[in-house]
Amino acid sequence: MAVGPGMPADLASVRGVRLGVTAAGIRKTDHDDLILMELPPGSRTAAVFTRNGLRAAPVWVAQEHLLAGQPRLLVINTGSANAATGDAGMQTARAVCAAAAELAELNPAEVLPFSTGVIGEPLPLAPFEAGLPACYEDLKADAENWWHAAEAIRTTDTRSKAASRTVALDGEPVTVTGIAKGSGMIHPNMATMLAFVTTDAAVAEEPLQAILATATEATFNRISVDGDTSTNDALTLSATGAAGTDPIHSATDPRLPALREAVTGVCRDLALAIVRDGEGATRLLTIGVTGAADAGEAVRVAQAIARSPLVKTAAFAGDPNWGRILAAAGSALKGEVDWSRVDLHLGEVRVVRGGVVDPTYTEVAGAAAMAPEEVAVTLELGRGDAADWIWTCDLSYEYVTINAEYRS
Amino acid sequence: MAVGPGMPADLASVRGVRLGVTAAGIRKTDHDDLILMELPPGSRTAAVFTRNGLRAAPVWVAQEHLLAGQPRLLVINTGSANAATGDAGMQTARAVCAAAAELAELNPAEVLPFSTGVIGEPLPLAPFEAGLPACYEDLKADAENWWHAAEAIRTTDTRSKAASRTVALDGEPVTVTGIAKGSGMIHPNMATMLAFVTTDAAVAEEPLQAILATATEATFNRISVDGDTSTNDALTLSATGAAGTDPIHSATDPRLPALREAVTGVCRDLALAIVRDGEGATRLLTIGVTGAADAGEAVRVAQAIARSPLVKTAAFAGDPNWGRILAAAGSALKGEVDWSRVDLHLGEVRVVRGGVVDPTYTEVAGAAAMAPEEVAVTLELGRGDAADWIWTCDLSYEYVTINAEYRS
16 A cells, blocks of 8 residues: 555656666565665765664664765665674674675775665675675666666565756756655664665765755654664765766855755655555645644654554544544643644644634534545644644554564 | 453452442443442542643543542543533533532532543533433442443443452451453553542541552553553542541551552552453563663663554564564663663563574574463663563554544
């Protein structure tokens, strides 16, 4: 199951970036599971990683290598997350980087490893040693290999996820293209969300990290209720400079907002694609909270609603069960609450006015408001000026099927 | 679905307490939905209520009345929670108390109201006015009416929940008996958990509240991952003094620990009965965390595991998916974590040793450990001396069925 349209067909390649894909047989032998992304010399890469206390070996190694210098090659595998694998897992992650570096005549610290798949199983090195040469041979700059890569990093994803934007910097068009994988939402499943975004603009490290931080807050950090629960979450933003535009050296560069908007747009497309393809998803909910006392309260209330199994099962049924929404909000509100200031809309339908059911509300109108595949739930708290939102999906039988049966 | 044995048949009535039940037709007309619990003069009652920011009208009124004096009559209804009902709901709750008080020739402040059922729908007064006289006529002290009451307060509960203990104070036997309702667990469903425990011991208000607070911490607060999410949660402990034992006046009374143990035993039976009858439950999990840095971390980690949909769906499948357990724990751990000190047991089977899969572990042994209806999951963190636990249940198709279809 998945909600809404699939990804657009008009994916643009990014000058300077080459991608290669192969079936290395890391866990299964019948599909592509190994991806290389090559960046040209002079590229800059920013990254954000999971904040889970259990970080996978590749996350540690990638963070280490990013401190040592700028990456030239990303190695991405599915099948095993290489998480909770101890010293052996660290050694494998380093050995994968070394093997890829040898092929490309790079320093191992110029290679970043990324893994996704089952937690706790050892990641075997042999499939990498066998598969990396073919993957390296496959490196191509065209959009078709972007699609191959987007397909290869899927695990329980039912759809490939990719997005592009083009933006003019000083009149010169630059491209932003990214791919992502991720299908769990409530707690990201397995291990878990990976996204790789690139641009051919030239951007220095500091403004690149600033762009990524801003884009992440408004996109990926708005879909994952438990943003820090995965062991392998990673998002990179690489700038190759191959468009030939003058480098953006600082966060105050007047061209930065346009590029940031393009990056945010790609990240938003990818983040929404993850929710729409959420495990078992049949409905996309935008949980908006307005009139909160402060920013923390706004996002806390939105998350409490978004993670409530009662709200999510009601959404699956198309049930306008507003009592559950208010109760979930109440669980996240501290101190005295003046409910006579609270309004709730499902889509355009005002369901609650002043803390009680709106006198003009009917169950028929509520059911109609919940019927679409995409529904906006908007809660006005009347406590202040802060607002925030979370994108989430419903909780269906299929979610239980996927997660009760995945390993068997 | 429900896990393990039902409640014991040997329920003891409590001297001084009378119960009455009737079908008042509050929401449906085919079953008992109104209960009176009468306490003799001189009784003392302690209570704890939901900490949800959206507290139902009866919770407000009960708290108000408890401040005004000691209750003599509890009025409990199913069908409607009288939550998110604004001023009208408050008026109805007060009117219910007034109607009951008139019958029993009491002050309205001597009556406590309790409601459970759907949130947001108005609670009609007429069924109370019509049904209270028959309910009052039905008041009896025998154990049979305790069972009638336990049956009448059910909503989605598939089982009645009641428990008794007898304990000697100064050689005199006193009884502790309680009833409860509640079937949701993750977020308590509808609205939600009600429990009424009584004893014929004589206990002053202060030590009674101390007994209740201690018992609650170790029982009801260990089953509800989101202990504060319901709008109507209430637990009362009433002491009638009808056993004729000397009153317990202070928390240092040497007889208090024995009575506290009996109350805790009744509360534990009722709390576990709620988890075993959790919506769609097929498996009871005791999530134990040891070696935590401090008490807060211990319970936070246990709750993170207990509320993880991935852990709960794996438990439904009997899948020893230990990677999900570690990832959920990791989401709740702050700062540096030395995973080489972490061990995990499923039942008696050591699955993880030093942060990685135990070399002697097999999937067959793990599956066998997960097979029973009741499984202990024990995570040693190696960070300190604190320990805690949470009782929870699995997440099954039936959970989705119940919550996606309840209102329709």
